[in-house]
Amino acid sequence: MSFLNYLINGLSLGSVYAIIALGYTMVYGIAKMLNFAHGDIIMVGSYIVYSAMSMAGMHPAIAILIAMVGCMVLGVVTERVAYRPLRGASSSLAVLITAIGVSYLLQNIALLVFGADTKAFTSVINWKGITLFDGELQIRGTTIITIAVGLLVLFGLQAFIHRTKSGQAMLAVAQDRGAATLCGIDVNKTIAITFAIGSSLAAVAGVLFCSTYPTITPYIGSMPGIKAFVAAVFGGIGSIPGAMIGGLTLGVIEILSRTYISSQLSEAIVFAILIVVLLVKPTGLLGKRVMEKV
């Protein structure tokens, strides 16, 4: 039974990774950039919820909504100010480094505003959860809701991309930016929408992450951010179901290896599995192989 418990915890952590990875993968697929500041948007989202709830005493739902809108604005603004001017730069490293600069910037703003000390985050989920098999299996409410939100986000995103005009535009821009422009698609607008969605998802992920691990520091975004990036690559970067599967697998592997192998080495194990997957399938689980034309 304890195995099942760990498995469910893994799926819960994996759902958080998956939601972050969705943002990563969308931005990578459409804007063709590794947004290293994506993890820090999570941190910003968490601080907004923390401030709204603990300091302003707002209802959690309203706090989350404010965080989503706040992160959305933040995502769109950073894209406009810091990333868009570098589109078409002679090296793709330029925008990568700028994203790192944005990451430092967000961390240090948080440091100035909230200080370096750890803040206790009150979980937004009060539900105790369910008990099965005469108390043998206890599933926390946070866990259930995290997994549910993860699935909701996945299906919502799939529907958005395949059913709406903006979603179709995203697919087009992801495939061929030049051709999309010729078809009358506003590439700048499409990329801005991508950042808006990815960043508000990061806010959601931040709230869920902090509900499970209830502390906030200016640096909390960085490790889940990097792991979500790994998850996105793992599943095949650019692929939305891939990000979901990658995130869930990563969460499960992390929790299981922490429990059964070594708590110190769990990160090494996660990364080692990533390496093996990429060596066997160089484009990730669901990534498509593109042959180079000679």
Added chain:
Amino acid sequence: MALLSIDHLSISFGGLAAVYNLSMEIEQGALYGLIGPNGAGKTTVFNLLTGVYKPKEGLIRLDGQDITGLAPAQISAAGIARTFQNIRLFRALSVIDNVKVGLHESFPYSTLAGVLRLPSFRKQEQAIDDRAMEILEIFKLGEQRDLLAANLPYGAQRKLEIARALATKPKLLLLDEPAAGMNPGETQELMDTIRYIRDELGLTVLLIEHDMRLVSGICEQLTVLNFGRMLAQGETKQVLQDPEVIKAYLGE
């Protein structure tokens, strides 16, 4: 014995036969043309010959040596050099360094000799420089030696690609649409150069070309491809008069 013999060569991509059952022989010293409509599989043949693709079936022999399925670098060592339809220069290297890369295998001093500037490095680098200049002069590119390859005009870039290919000391030179994008004057100059390479340097040349003036001007023999299959083969004049060939080019 023929310098290059291709025997029942086939490859398919996603179930579609790109080249099917192709056989041809090229004699030492020949100026041979490979022509056909767009998408006929000409460049695929080049990619098969140079090891970019591995054939599904068939045999490729160069000078008696079986080179089927070898890696590109091994095929280069065996004696086939090529140019590319979409020019592939080392853009951030200078013009002369592009040629020097081609001389890489001919002057094999060790890494240690290079880093420590041992006598073998100095001696061979001097020889490399001299040889590279000789080759550049064939194409009248000597004055642009220190320019970045990316900054050369288009026609000169095509010439530099041939120069780089020559530097590898090939027996067989494959030219993929060497005249593409050139004006008539440049094309004429190119034809002279190709003849020079064959007559004076003794190379065998196989080229893909759409410019019929160039094809009929210098190619002695032709193979015509259509939908990956051989449509006609033989002396240039006869092949170009073949009604099947005319039909393939002009449509019904």
Added chain:
Amino acid sequence: MLNTIRRKYGFYIVIVLFWLLMTLLKSAGALSSHFASLLVPMTYYAIAAVALNLCVGILGELSIGHAGFMCIGAFSGAIFSLLTKEALPGALRFFLAFLVGIALAALFGFLIGIPVLRLKGDYLAIVTLAFGEIIKNILQAVYFGVDSKGVHLALDMTDFTLEPDGLTLIKGPQGVSGTPRDSSFTVGIIVLLLALVLVHHLMDSRDGRAIMAIRDNRIAAEATGIHVTRYKMLAFTLSAAIAGAAGVLFSHNVTTMTNITNYFNYNASIMLLVYVVLGGIGNINGSVVAAMILYLLPEMMRGLQRYRMLIYAIVLILMMLFNWSPALVEKRRKAVAWLKNKLPGRGKGVA
């Protein structure tokens, strides 16, 4: 003749002059102890940046794991010095520590390169990141020591007991301590110069041309007879080896390596990447200058305390926008052309 000398040796002379100036100022007591303590780190970050530029700029493969190679050099060099602390005289021991650190970093570079270099672009980057994190993670978790019964290795403190004559080399999260402080600014400058000569000479040889040819166009390089895997491995291994040398300097400067996450995680690799990009991708000398300035910048702003990293972040973003934004690059080019036209005696109508 003078031009050739300036072009070939100019930068080395600048470094030697910098060394001379700093050494004189230091012996005259004109440097604050804080600033003096920054001199050695400046050299090893410059060396690490040169190493990374060999990988990113010359080979053309993005690595986000070079701090991992530095980490291996740091640990293996430090362990060697701990083991031979009594047995060998200082200078010889330090020299051998360099060889050990460089060799081990090169070995790991080679082993990691075999799988990594099969991948392309961002996938390669993420796998180097993964390797860097694995190296850091493992070194942070293990307990390692020797005693009269042999070598002991454990993942848990409770499993780790040594005989009384034993010597603890790596103590889990507490890392390695007691490394002799052998690094000095002079040694750092010497190693930096050696690294520069190595990379410059490599670039200016057949191997360097082959490596850069692969970077510019892999398919054409293969067709030209270049053994792509061999040269990728060569460049990657050398790059790891140089990063290892930087690591040896590091561990013999800080002497105690506790909580190595701060020094060798992916953030450290990224910091090196920032040096490389701002110094110019493929511009080896630029990496040295950028590493030194960018390392000093936040350190010199300590007076601003809480604001220094904030300012650093803003400066970084602005510099990237200024240097790389196509619109700004174009504007700058036009401004330069306009200035050239306006300047008297030069008005040749340069477009």
